[in-house]
Amino acid sequence: MAKPPSSDKKAYHHGDLKQALLDETARILREEGESALSLRALAANLGVSRTAPYNHFENKQSLLCAIAEEGFARFNQTMQDVRDKHRGQGGEVLTRALVRAYLDFARNNQEYYDLMYGSDFWRSGKLTPTLKSTARGVLRQDIERLKRGQQRGLIAAEVDAVQFSQMYWGTLHGISRLLLDGVFTDTTSLKKLCDSTAAMLWQQLDPKR
Template identity: 50%
Template sequence: MSKLTKSSSVAPPSVPATARSYHHGDLRSELLDAAARLLREEGEAGLSMRRLAQELGVSRTAPYHHFADKHSLLCGVAEEGFRRFRRVLSESELGLHGVLREDSLRDFSRRYVDFAVNNAEYYDLMFGGKLWKSQALTESLKTEAYRAFREYLGYIRGYQQQGQISSEVAPLRFAQLSWSTLHGISRLLIDGIYLESEVVEEMCRTAAEMFARQARL
C-alpha cells in the first residue's frame, strides 16, 4: 500500500474529484497522454511502463490490460501524433488547389518542420526507427501513417494535372524527395546536429525555393 504516492504529486492529473474506486474510468487515454508528457519532459529514458502506472496511481500491470506491451503503447502514442500532424498539414495553403506558388510550398514546409520541432516526442515515434524497424506497426498506425504521405502525394498530383508542375517531374519521386528534405531538416533540428533552431525560417524558405525550381514553377 506504500505506493499511493499519487497523493504526494503536486497537481493530480485532472481526476474528477471522486477519487477512484478500483476501476479507473479512462485509463487507456490517460496512459497515452501521460506517456507523451513523460517523453516530452524527460525523454525516452524517462518513460517506463511502471513509472507510467505509478504516475497514474494504478498498479504496475494495469496498463497491460489496455496495451499488449510497451511497443503497442508507443504505437498508440504515434497514432495520436499522426492525427495531430495531419490536422496541421491539412490547414496548409497547399491543400487549396488553386495556383501553386512558392509561398504555398513554404507554408507547408514551415508547418511540417514546426510541428516536428514542437512535438518532437510525437515526431520521434511517428518517424523514428524505434517503431518502424520493428516491422510490427499496429494496423491502425500503418493506416494513419500512410494516409499522411498519400495526402501530400495527392496535392502534388493535383497540381501537376492542373499544369502547375512540369509534366517531366515524376510526382511520386518529387513527393518523396521533398518529404525527405523536410524530414532531414526536422531530424537535424530535433537532434541538434549541424542546425540551430534560429535558422528554421530560412531553411524552410530555401527549401521551398529549391522545391519550386525542381517543379519548374
C-alpha cells in the same frame, strides 16, 4: 456514516483512461525520455491499478505505436490547417508555409516525431498494422494531392508525383533530424533555410518553369 479518505491521485473513468495514458506517455517522453517509461509507471502516475493500462495496450511497444499514430494525426491536422489558411494564395506561398510548418512540428513535438520516423523503432519489426497503414497513408495523401494539382494545371505535368513526394519528405526529414540532433545550431537563420528549401522544391513543381 464517515466519508472515505480523500486521495490526491486523480481517478480516470473507463472512457478516458486510454487518452490519459497517451497524454502521460507523451509527457514522460518529452520530459524524462523513453527509459523512464513503463506501463507500471503510467499506472502509478495516473492513480490507477497496475493492470489497468493493459486493458488498452498489450505492452510498451503497442503503447509507443499508438503514440506514433497520434503523432501522425497531429501532423496531418497541422499541415491541413496550413493548407486551409493559405488556400488560393499560390503554390510557392503554400510550399513555403508547408516547409516551415513541417520543421516547426518536428522541433516542437519531438516526443512524437522521434517515433514517427525513428530508425530503431521502424527496424524493430514490431509495428502495429494500424501504425504502418497510418504512416503509409500520409505519403499516399501527398501523392494524390500532387496528382490533383497536376490535373488542375497547378503543378508541372512532367513531375513524377511519387518520386517528388519521396524527395520532399526526405529533404525535410533530413533537415529536421539535423536540427533535433543539434547539428544545425543556428536557429536564427531557420526562416531563411525554410525559404531556400521551399524555393528549391517549388522550382520542380512550378507549371510555368
